[in-house]
Amino acid sequence: MLRAPNENEKAVPRHFDPALINDPFDDPGLYVDLVFEKRALLFDLGDLGRLSPRKMLRISDVFVTHLHMDHFAGFDQLLRRLLGREMTLGVYGPRGIIDAVEHKLRAYSWNLIGGYDGNLTFRVTEMDESGRTSSASFSGRTQFARRDEEKGQLSEGTLLKESGIQVRATTLDHGLPALAFVLEERAHINIWRNRLNAMGLAVGPWLRKFKEATLKGADDQSPINVAWANAEGAKPDSLPFGLLKKEIMKTSSGRKIAYVVDCAYTERNIERIVKLAEGADTLFIEGGFLECDSVAAAARRHLTARQAGTIARLARVKRLVTFHYSPRYKGQGAELAREAQDAFLSG
Ligand SMILES: [Zn+2]
Known part of the structure; x- marks a missing residue:
């Protein structure tokens, strides 16, 4: 995305x-x-x-x-x-x-x-x-x-x-x-100003067109009209998109955080969560029952810790945090967290 x-946007994400x-x-x-x-x-x-x-x-x-x-x-x-x-x-x-x-x-x-x-x-x-x-x-x-x-x-x-x-x-x-x-x-699409200067190019409206071309997924050979800092001498009116992309553009991917609570471990739910949370940096998900009590969890339409970990693995998230623990496990929080992490890291 x-x-x-x-134009004034800082490079700081x-x-x-x-x-x-x-x-x-x-x-x-x-x-x-x-x-x-x-x-x-x-x-x-x-x-x-x-x-x-x-x-x-x-x-x-x-x-x-x-x-x-x-x-x-x-x-x-x-x-x-x-x-x-x-x-x-x-x-x-x-x-x-x-x-x-x-x-x-x-x-x-x-x-x-x-x-x-x-x-x-x-x-x-x-x-x-x-x-x-x-x-x-x-x-x-x-x-x-x-x-x-x-x-x-x-x-x-x-x-x-x-x-x-x-x-x-x-x-x-x-x-x-x-x-x-x-x-x-x-x-974010950011422009390296120092490289722009080093190439002798000037800041101007053409940069917006260049960014638009990036958004549209332009062909590397497409000519982009440019502006030079010093117009003297024989300089081309345009440069290939691919060259500019390589020299002056920096893309930083955005972060993603998913929040999932209270749902039954059904195929449809799993599919929907995986699609939504795919590749998230952090998935916050309920995992409030130990697997040995999966029948009780299912009756309340909740996930177990292991099920939460399995979903996190399927969604290929980078980090898993479970919470919303059932009060019946007071004092066993570490065990709940461990069951989820084990399922997340297995396979
Ligand atoms: Zn609820």
Whole structure:
């Protein structure tokens, strides 16, 4: 996935800083600080008690896997913290999340909210199994009255698409539809300015055309019109794309983080997770049951540690982190982690 960066873009890649909010035995939740954007994304809304106010205030978008309480009860904590701030919070989740947010907001009285300086707005988007979306907004200005917005159809489950990052989702079976998410950084095309100078070439609009040619996968022989720093002497109007690519271009691939919780070990789920998480730098995945209790895990539509490790291996991720451990194993966290890693590294 490539995009055309703007001319001023620095060669420094964006930086994701993902961290689980809680101990693996407590509510699941992943906080991803987008360091250079001074904001953060949150995956799942369980207990947020361990997130500092400063961290909560950085959250711009929240992605909820499903509406079991341990994944959504933190909505109130976030609402409490953000109230009175001038901001719009994006909330994304499976079918039913618009109603769920509406009910949460309706549980309180808002007759005095007009006196607040900042206006907090929630913009909620839900995705069904076939990628159809519905959205609704709830603005503090209207005492959080629901305003339905347009419906849409996603391609590839892309819920959030910005110039530098995107978040995609797929629907898994957990006895109910639950979403799994992947956060991807777009690849960067950068120009080596020192090499450009060394070749006697000038910075100019032609660089944008060159980057566009890169995005289109141009043929190495295609001529690219160039600008020279010093136009004197016999210099060609164009240079071959392949030569420029070799001399002045640097591509850095984007990072990828996958977040998968609460799903049964079914062929369909495995296939969907593998497709979504393929090659991820880190896969955060539930693995809360020991394999000896696989019957209990299956009855609750959850993965065992070994199943999580197997999925990570199939998806060829670089790093595996398991969490969302069942409280029945308190004191056996290391064993759960080891079963997953063994399956990940085997074969
Ligand atoms: Zn659940």
